[in-house]
Amino acid sequence: MSFTRFSAALLLFLLPALAFAAPPTIQEASQALRKGQNTVALEKINAFLAGNPKDAQGRFLKGLILTELGRNADAIKIFTELTEDYPELPEPYNNLAVLYAAQADYERAKQSLEMAIRTHPSYATAHENLGDIYAKLASLAYDKAMQLDKSNVSAQTKLALIQDLFSPAARAQETAKPNPAGKPASKTAPMTQATPPVAEPAHPEPQPVATTATSPAVDPQAQVLAALHAWANAWMAKDVDAYLAAYDPEFKVPGGQDRTTWEAMRKDRLTRPEYIKIDIDQIKTRVKGNTATVHFRQRYESNTLKSSDRKTLTLANRDGVWKIIEER
Numbered sequence: 001m002s003f004t005r006f007s008a009a010l011l012l013f014l015l016p017a018l019a020f021a022a023p024p025t026i027q028e029a030s031q032a033l034r035k036g037q038n039t040v041a042l043e044k045i046n047a048f049l050a051g052n053p054k055d056a057q058g059r060f061l062k063g064l065i066l067t068e069l070g071r072n073a074d075a076i077k078i079f080t081e082l083t084e085d086y087p088e089l090p091e092p093y094n095n096l097a098v099l100y101a102a103q104a105d106y107e108r109a110k111q112s113l114e115m116a117i118r119t120h121p122s123y124a125t126a127h128e129n130l131g132d133i134y135a136k137l138a139s140l141a142y143d144k145a146m147q148l149d150k151s152n153v154s155a156q157t158k159l160a161l162i163q164d165l166f167s168p169a170a171r172a173q174e175t176a177k178p179n180p181a182g183k184p185a186s187k188t189a190p191m192t193q194a195t196p197p198v199a200e201p202a203h204p205e206p207q208p209v210a211t212t213a214t215s216p217a218v219d220p221q222a223q224v225l226a227a228l229h230a231w232a233n234a235w236m237a238k239d240v241d242a243y244l245a246a247y248d249p250e251f252k253v254p255g256g257q258d259r260t261t262w263e264a265m266r267k268d269r270l271t272r273p274e275y276i277k278i279d280i281d282q283i284k285t286r287v288k289g290n291t292a293t294v295h296f297r298q299r300y301e302s303n304t305l306k307s308s309d310r311k312t313l314t315l316a317n318r319d320g321v322w323k324i325i326e327e328r
Contacts, residue, residue, distance in 0.1 A: 041065045090116035090123045224292040227322040232278045248323035273302035290317040
């Protein structure tokens with residue numbers, strides 16, 4: 001039997017830079033990938049990364065392209081490096097799980113999905129994929145039990161239930177569900193008995209995988225998280241313009257300062273240190289209409305200061321872009 005229910009993390013919607021407009025080269029590479037022009041997409045993203053080697057959005061897209069090209073080892077390297085550089089992002093872990101499951105390395109796939117969930121507890125795709133991994137591991141255990149005892153009726157019954165869950169009819173029904181992003185389902189091939197959750201893992205035994213692609217348009221929480229990471233990355237990069245652009249014109253300046261004074265102070269704090277490192281974890285997001293609240297722990301480090309604080313940001317949706325309106 002084949003498990004084909006793992007969901008793929010499509011495109012870049014949760015990556016840090018996505019809160020702002022994607023560079024034209026990334027947009028072109030993404031469009032080429034959607035059209036199945038994988039070689040063209042790889043050429044374009046390589047050209048972009050030549051001048052922006054650390055860009056998380058571009059690297060993630062390259063991982064998707066390499067996966068579609070069947071270069072799984074290269075894709076694994078890309079996503080592994082992203083988990084090291086951006087441990088707060090769940091998507092690279094999710095995509096690694098897809099690729100590990102494609103190699104029948106279910107234990108590593110399980111560990112990757114657990115990391116994705118630890119990073120982002122409300123990441124539904126990872127929870128669903130982890131359930132499929134557990135089902136696969138269970139089927140292997142039941143198979144082994146039947147090999148050792150062919151009269152084991154209990155194991156036969158349990159295995160039949162799992163086979164029914166992942167039967168062709170069930171897969172057809174799953175595939176028929178409308179894609180919330182309005183995009184065609186990813187043609188991902190399963191491994192012998194399970195398929196995981198990344199971009200679009202290629203596999204020798206072709207079989208379509210139903211993918212639950214969410215996009216910022218239908219997943220405001222994804223947009224809010226993207227805005228959060230973009231804000232933190234601009235801070236680390238000491239990019240004053242991008243950092244200040246994360247704040248809404250109606251931002252409630254702390255302490256009753258005027259906006260001009262506050263911006264001058266923030267510019268000084270961004271540019272004065274030799275380096276800045278920001279780590280964000282324990283993120284809890286609540287979205288209600290056009291307003292979102294994000295609670296998280298922030299660790300700050302520079303050559304002059306180290307600190308660890310709990311922080312809350314309130315954001316408002318301004319024509320599809322989430323902007324910070326309050327910080328405490």
